[in-house]
Amino acid sequence: MSSVHDAHVPSLSDAPEQLDFTVVESRDARRARLSTGALIGVVGLVLAVLVFSTSGVARFALSDAFADVQLPTIELPGAPVVAVCAVLCLLAAAGFISGRLPGRWSMLAGIVAGLAVTLGFLTWAAAGKDLPFPVANQLAGTVFTATPLILGALCGVVGERSGVVNVAIEGQFLTAAFAAAIVGSVTQSIPAALFAAVLAGVLMASVLAVFAIKYLVDQVVLGVVINLLASGITGFLFDQLVQPNSRVLNSAPTMDPIPIPLLAELPLIGPVLFQQTILVYLAIVSVVVVWFLLFRTRWGLRVRAVGEHPEAADTVGISVKRVRWQAVLVAGIFSGLGGAFFTVGSVGIFSKDLTVGNGFIALAAVIMGRWHPVLAATMALFFGFVVQMASQLQTLNTPVPSQFLLMLPYIATIIAVAGLIGRTRAPAADGIPYTK
Amino acid sequence: MAEPEPRTNRLRAWASARWRDWTITLAAFVLALIVGAILMIVADPEVAGNFAYLFTAPGLALGAAWTKVSTAYSALLMGAVGSPSALAATTAAAAPLICAGLAVGLAFRAGLFNIGAQGQAVVGSMAAAWVGFSLPLPPVIHLIVAVLAGLIAGALWGGVVGWLKARTGAHEVIVTIMMNYIASGLLAWALTTSAFQRPGRSDPISPEVAGSATFPQIFEQLHVGFFVALAAALVVAWVLDRSVLGFSIRAVGANPHAAGTAGMNVGATTIITMALAGALAGLAGVMAALGPSVNGVPTPLSEGLVGTVGFDAITVALLGRSKPVGIVFAGLLFGGLSAGGLAMQSVAQTPLTLTLVLQALVVLFVAAPQLVATLVPFLKARKGSVSLTGADA
Numbered sequence: 001m002s003s004v005h006d007a008h009v010p011s012l013s014d015a016p017e018q019l020d021f022t023v024v025e026s027r028d029a030r031r032a033r034l035s036t037g038a039l040i041g042v043v044g045l046v047l048a049v050l051v052f053s054t055s056g057v058a059r060f061a062l063s064d065a066f067a068d069v070q071l072p073t074i075e076l077p078g079a080p081v082v083a084v085c086a087v088l089c090l091l092a093a094a095g096f097i098s099g100r101l102p103g104r105w106s107m108l109a110g111i112v113a114g115l116a117v118t119l120g121f122l123t124w125a126a127a128g129k130d131l132p133f134p135v136a137n138q139l140a141g142t143v144f145t146a147t148p149l150i151l152g153a154l155c156g157v158v159g160e161r162s163g164v165v166n167v168a169i170e171g172q173f174l175t176a177a178f179a180a181a182i183v184g185s186v187t188q189s190i191p192a193a194l195f196a197a198v199l200a201g202v203l204m205a206s207v208l209a210v211f212a213i214k215y216l217v218d219q220v221v222l223g224v225v226i227n228l229l230a231s232g233i234t235g236f237l238f239d240q241l242v243q244p245n246s247r248v249l250n251s252a253p254t255m256d257p258i259p260i261p262l263l264a265e266l267p268l269i270g271p272v273l274f275q276q277t278i279l280v281y282l283a284i285v286s287v288v289v290v291w292f293l294l295f296r297t298r299w300g301l302r303v304r305a306v307g308e309h310p311e312a313a314d315t316v317g318i319s320v321k322r323v324r325w326q327a328v329l330v331a332g333i334f335s336g337l338g339g340a341f342f343t344v345g346s347v348g349i350f351s352k353d354l355t356v357g358n359g360f361i362a363l364a365a366v367i368m369g370r371w372h373p374v375l376a377a378t379m380a381l382f383f384g385f386v387v388q389m390a391s392q393l394q395t396l397n398t399p400v401p402s403q404f405l406l407m408l409p410y411i412a413t414i415i416a417v418a419g420l421i422g423r424t425r426a427p428a429a430d431g432i433p434y435t436k
Numbered sequence: 437m438a439e440p441e442p443r444t445n446r447l448r449a450w451a452s453a454r455w456r457d458w459t460i461t462l463a464a465f466v467l468a469l470i471v472g473a474i475l476m477i478v479a480d481p482e483v484a485g486n487f488a489y490l491f492t493a494p495g496l497a498l499g500a501a502w503t504k505v506s507t508a509y510s511a512l513l514m515g516a517v518g519s520p521s522a523l524a525a526t527t528a529a530a531a532p533l534i535c536a537g538l539a540v541g542l543a544f545r546a547g548l549f550n551i552g553a554q555g556q557a558v559v560g561s562m563a564a565a566w567v568g569f570s571l572p573l574p575p576v577i578h579l580i581v582a583v584l585a586g587l588i589a590g591a592l593w594g595g596v597v598g599w600l601k602a603r604t605g606a607h608e609v610i611v612t613i614m615m616n617y618i619a620s621g622l623l624a625w626a627l628t629t630s631a632f633q634r635p636g637r638s639d640p641i642s643p644e645v646a647g648s649a650t651f652p653q654i655f656e657q658l659h660v661g662f663f664v665a666l667a668a669a670l671v672v673a674w675v676l677d678r679s680v681l682g683f684s685i686r687a688v689g690a691n692p693h694a695a696g697t698a699g700m701n702v703g704a705t706t707i708i709t710m711a712l713a714g715a716l717a718g719l720a721g722v723m724a725a726l727g728p729s730v731n732g733v734p735t736p737l738s739e740g741l742v743g744t745v746g747f748d749a750i751t752v753a754l755l756g757r758s759k760p761v762g763i764v765f766a767g768l769l770f771g772g773l774s775a776g777g778l779a780m781q782s783v784a785q786t787p788l789t790l791t792l793v794l795q796a797l798v799v800l801f802v803a804a805p806q807l808v809a810t811l812v813p814f815l816k817a818r819k820g821s822v823s824l825t826g827a828d829a
Contacts, residue, residue, distance in 0.1 A: 031603070031604075032604070035603065035604060167609060211800065211803070211804055211807075215803075215804035215806055215807055217803040217804055218803070218824070218825065220549055220609060221549075221754060221803060221824060221825060222800075222803065224549070224551060224609075224750055225750075225754070225796050225799050225800050225803065226796075226800075228747060228750070228751065228792065228795065228796040228799075229793065229796035229797065229800065231747075231792060232789055232790075232792030232793035232794075232795070232796050233475070233793055235787070235789035235792060236475065236479065236787055236789040236790050236792070236793055237475075237479050238789075239787030239788075239789050240476075240479040240480065240786070240787050241479045241480075241481070356617070357613060357614070357616075357617055360609075360613045360614070363610060364610050367607070367610070401625050401628070403621045403622070403624045403625035403628075404625060406621055407617065407618050407621040407622075410614040410615075410617040410618050410621075411614070411618065413610065413614050414600070414606070414610075414611050414614045414615070417606045417607065417610050417611060418600045418603075418604040418606035418611070419604070
């Protein structure tokens with residue numbers, strides 16, 4: 001059974017075909033380059049078509065209407081901006097497909113294309129509308145929505161760096177969200193709810209650990225089954241216990257934003273970064289903590305060693321199983337915090353399967369972030385941006401049906417996974433149980 | 437050089453392996469029922485409350501717990517196999533589970549995790565239902581066209597995943613899960629359009645499927661679709677064990693690099709396997725869309741029509757160890773759980789979601805035979821890990 005993130009091993013048949021460049025390009029790199037170019041090209045063409053349905057001025061409000069310091073609202077002429085964005089995309093696509101872009105330029109082309117797509121679609125959506133597109137809301141919402149994704153991605157990073165694939169982030173989220181809702185409702189206390197969520201996350205992580213590390217169950221199968229189990233148990237307890245007594249058991253308090261003195265007053269950056277809930281701050285701090293743990297401590301070195309080469313780690317006297325146990329349980333803390341977001345962190349009430357695939361999006365962020373905490377958190381922010389944009393666009397009354405807007409994050413995940421995965425490499429022993 | 441083992445010894449080894457599989461599965465099922473019972477007791481405040489007097493009045497606590505558990509489980513049993521009509525309901529629930537289980541199991545054999553049977557079943561049900569309620573076709577042809585439409589829709593939905601995997605290496609677990617959400621979004625959108633929404637209705641529900649596109653009933657809920665599912669299992673068994681395609685599927689599942697070196701087209705095998713798996717899951721959607729319900733008419737297309745068949749299918753495939761015969765039995769078992777679960781919900785007021793817990797627990801225990809052997813001492817378990825996905829078989 002292959003592990004979750006197969007690094008592609010070139011076979012003998014992947015011999016270089018073209019020798020007319022000084023640098024020989026592998027078949028995989030060529031394929032990745034061409035598909036990236038084709039994708040950007042298609043999006044550029046779509047934008048070009050949209051130019052004809054764009055009329056009027058697109059307005060972008062940089063500050064919230066209630067902010068003390070009002071930044072100007074930017075007005076952009078709709079059709080010309082969309083046209084320029086379409087042209088930029090097509091140029092970038094041409095650059096990719098021609099293959100004549102030097103290394104640094106191709107990265108630049110990718111960034112330009114990404115920005116042009118975002119700006120182009122937002123301008124198209126906002127052009128001619130009465131309401132300006134709220135940029136501050138969008139960015140603040142991005143950080144807020146990305147919070148569980150960041151925490152889930154950190155959970156994935158810590159576990160997988162030690163060699164245990166975690167497909168069960170979704171299940172850990174769900175259990176933690178449930179625990180936070182129940183304990184929060186009964187105690188009416190946020191710290192107690194957070195504690196319960198962390199406990200639930202660690203408990204589910206220990207199920208993963210015991211079956212993956214002790215009983216050597218295939219980790220992807222295990223993850224999928226744990227998700228089903230989490231969905232079943234929370235669903236059953238919800239139907240049997242919570243639903244009939246929802247006033248007592250499903251009325252958890254929600255977190256209020258805690259403005260950080262002085263910093264929260266900053267225009268644009270203030271509301272985005274410094275007027276958030278405690279969970280958001282925790283997520284940001286966690287990224288630094290995980291980075292420090294993994295790359296600056298002895299424990300982190302051991303975690304990475306057992307994830308890359310467990311035999312070597314064993315030879316120098318590190319207990320592979322113990323380190324993996326520790327890593328999976330520590331990872332559970334983060335998924336527990338992430339799960340709390342769905343109940344006490346946002347709406348307060350639990351409903352069945354309320355995590356709707358966020359655990360898997362977090363897993364995608366792990367892979368695209370190359371198993372690095374900071375990169376994975378950045379990817380989580382990208383997904384948060386898309387989710388938030390989908391909900392902002394719903395309020396703008398675009399001609400796109402709302403069901404399609406809700407699909408956006410999932411489509412973005414597929415594109416990102418398909419577009420980037422060829423260039424990532426998992427920890428070498430990821431998903432392989434260790435037996436002496 | 438090792439001597440080839442005598443044939444009788446190999447047969448004996450084979451038989452004892454099968455015997456062990458069966459006993460482990462049985463023990464896992466019993467353990468799952470026990471955990472389920474504990475969950476039921478804990479989740480019922482009245483019953484659990486009696487445990488405060490466990491030492492003063494043990495009879496009260498144990499009696500209440502026994503009543504609760506035995507009522508629920510006997511309702512479950514009666515609803516599954518208690519009467520001819522219960523058996524018919526079990527087959528009706530098993531038919532889509534078998535198809536979707538084959539979809540997951542076939543992909544497992546190629547080393548692919550098809551978590552997307554749900555989405556494939558959704559698009560399959562959409563296509564089949566649409567043909568069923570909007571095309572005016574003569575009786576037998578109508579049914580065949582509707583089934584084919586569902587198969588093709590599912591094959592496309594699964595094939596895309598295979599194509600992405602083969603072309604870009606995108607991991608199918610993530611892609612299939614995202615495709616599930618996209619499929620349900622698509623269905624939600626379609627049910628607001630004039631092509632799918634029932635005229636005169638504002639809620640998301642489709643017109644009723646024509647009688648000419650409905651699977652003929654045989655006895656109460658038992659319909660022709662069940663035999664179609666059994667036939668699908670036979671076809672999958674034949675493909676896997678007797679065809680060139682099946683050989684390359686198993687070779688790619690065992691070791692893609694070796695298969696590639698041996699000259700097999702790994703990418704093409706991946707795409708074909710995922711398309712076939714998608715078609716099988718699409719067939720599960722077809723069963724949901726065209727299979728007659730209790731009143732003899734198929735349930736019209738709505739957002740929850742296929743239920744959670746795609747996720748139940750994962751447990752079916754794992755319990756069936758990704759082998760067609762095993763999947764048929766696992767499908768019947770979980771079909772029984774599902775039919776009995778409905779009875780349990782109405783008779784014993786125990787939520788249907790308990791059956792999901794039981795399913796997941798059974799598979800979890802089956803996956804860890806050493807744990808089962810620790811808990812049930814008279815069972816001997818093999819050392820090391822087992823493969824439920826059959827990819828290295």
